[in-house]
Amino acid sequence: MPKIVFVRPEGEAREVEAAEGSSAMRAALTGGVEGITADCGGEASCATCHVFVDEQWLVQVGEPGLDEDDMLEFTACTRQPNSRLSCQIRMRDELDGLVLNLPESQ
Template sequence: MAKITYVEHNGTRHEIEVKPGLTVMEGARDNGVPGIDADCGGACACSTCHVYVDEAWVDRLPKALPTETDMLDFAYEPNPATSRLTCQIKVTPDMDGLVVHLPEKQI
């Protein structure tokens, strides 16, 4: 299991153990983390699972594919350096300690 911390815009933290093979979005959804809507169910067809990855993790995650970067154009206040869609980040055991910050709102 990998412990992932989801930080709401108001600072509320949710530390969740997520099984490798699931996505960061599925970990949030399955554990009731508010603010990750995942309207498309993880198909990379919306931006409602947008987060800002903690800067310490940006280079440790797999690079975003073009479909993800295109969809991030529709996210609320995307940051080119740290924005990711959680449906596109598959959890691996070495992601223990990953921290993601939720935006003020999802579009």
């Protein structure tokens, strides 16, 4: 099972396991990660699972789709070039060790 490291704004890191094919958001909720609220339940319609993909993982994670790209305009924290919605990041073995930084607010 791939693992994800979620890093809070103050630097505290929490590692969780993610089932292959599930979303990074689902892994955060299951793993008790604070800072991911996921109000829409993973439908890419609320932007409350916003994360910043660590620079070393940008190529492997890929670019946001059109709907996700539009929704990223509504994040509580300023969108960055490495912003993604964690509900749209599907986990696979190649993403084992993925580092996602949490914004200060959702």
